[in-house]
Amino acid sequence: MTVNFNNAHEMILMARRNLSQDTWDYICGAAESETTLRRNRLALDCLAFRPRICRDVREIDTCTTFLGNKIRIPVLMAPMGSISNFSPNGAADVDTACEEFGTINFISTVTEPSLEVIAENSPHPKSFQIYVRGDDQWIRDLAKRAVNAGYSSITLTVDSAFYGNRERLSPWQVALRNVPARAFQKGITWDTVKMIQDAIGNVPFVIKGIQTAEDAAIAAEHEVNCVYVSNHGGRQLDQVYGNIDTLPEIVKAVNGRCEVIIDGGFTRAGDILKAIALGANAVAIGRLQAWALGAGSSDGLVKCLEHLEIEIERTMGLLGVTSLDQLNPSYVGESRPVRLPHEHSAFSHLPGGRIE
Numbered sequence: 001m002t003v004n005f006n007n008a009h010e011m012i013l014m015a016r017r018n019l020s021q022d023t024w025d026y027i028c029g030a031a032e033s034e035t036t037l038r039r040n041r042l043a044l045d046c047l048a049f050r051p052r053i054c055r056d057v058r059e060i061d062t063c064t065t066f067l068g069n070k071i072r073i074p075v076l077m078a079p080m081g082s083i084s085n086f087s088p089n090g091a092a093d094v095d096t097a098c099e100e101f102g103t104i105n106f107i108s109t110v111t112e113p114s115l116e117v118i119a120e121n122s123p124h125p126k127s128f129q130i131y132v133r134g135d136d137q138w139i140r141d142l143a144k145r146a147v148n149a150g151y152s153s154i155t156l157t158v159d160s161a162f163y164g165n166r167e168r169l170s171p172w173q174v175a176l177r178n179v180p181a182r183a184f185q186k187g188i189t190w191d192t193v194k195m196i197q198d199a200i201g202n203v204p205f206v207i208k209g210i211q212t213a214e215d216a217a218i219a220a221e222h223e224v225n226c227v228y229v230s231n232h233g234g235r236q237l238d239q240v241y242g243n244i245d246t247l248p249e250i251v252k253a254v255n256g257r258c259e260v261i262i263d264g265g266f267t268r269a270g271d272i273l274k275a276i277a278l279g280a281n282a283v284a285i286g287r288l289q290a291w292a293l294g295a296g297s298s299d300g301l302v303k304c305l306e307h308l309e310i311e312i313e314r315t316m317g318l319l320g321v322t323s324l325d326q327l328n329p330s331y332v333g334e335s336r337p338v339r340l341p342h343e344h345s346a347f348s349h350l351p352g353g354r355i356e
Ligand SMILES: Cc1cc2nc3c(=O)[nH]c(=O)nc-3n(C[C@H](O)[C@H](O)[C@H](O)COP(=O)(O)O)c2cc1C
Pocket: 026, 027, 028, 040, 078, 079, 080, 081, 108, 109, 110, 129, 157, 208, 230, 231, 232, 233, 234, 235, 263, 264, 265, 266, 284, 285, 286, 287, 288, 290
């Protein structure tokens, strides 16, 4: 597929034209009042940069690592379900794009094709994200299937005991809500974490959906390899903090015992670099990834990441840093927002709120 857009504004409009209203609402929507969704953006908008000057920024390195694997920019692909509704080959398109560009993707339990088909799609490292749809034996079998297929880490999502009440009405969401096996999610405890860790041996384990220092500390005590700070893009519990607001307390609680990644509202290089400055190892993108796929499947996603890489390099240069490890909390400070937040409010030339 040939896909051509000059910036994310054009990409998002292209995706909107390609996708039905139902699919658009599935991607963009969030739970109940959508306060969490908006706070994710608001929290990012309430941080301003404190750039440093007169530094030689002719050579800039945007690379970092995630769980020992090099990535070209500090941006990972958050797990998403039902991807074949907005990209023809589902999660295989994400995988193809990540292999080509050079970053790591999380593959959801509830996307297509099967985890084995995606593993065979490319040799590059990727994480398998578990949603619990059965008893302990079912969980262990699924984790081992992913390990045997070659996934480089296993991720457990822990923020979904109930399916979030998303009210941008789409027939799919009603169907998804009514899957009886979802009830197994309610039984996840720290014993489940331990059980999966035992089942996968030395393969790194990521816990997704941490929102407090208290739980981050417990996760670190359980020797997880990565705490993934997330409120599910506002799709689960409404009325929580914007994720970047909780990042400093979580980084402090973890105290270097494991990696910390974050998602929720990240759509610009500046957003990503704010999180790196506050101690995240990398940032994951959900909706931005979906819009890129909607605009042009795997080619659209590669192009989106290429644009992001240029934006990250430029922003790093303007901040006066040449590598990501030079960023620290002194590069950001509290400020006031300048616009009403919503899922694509970082793109100020688009119409506000829900696009119909
Ligand atoms: C369309 C869509 C489907 C999602 N499906 C999953 C999923 O299957 N598993 C999961 O752990 N998180 C899922 N999420 C949440 C994302 O992994 C991520 O936490 C969230 O999208 C980050 O916020 P952002 O969309 O503002 O970047 C989904 C998000 C979206 C937008």
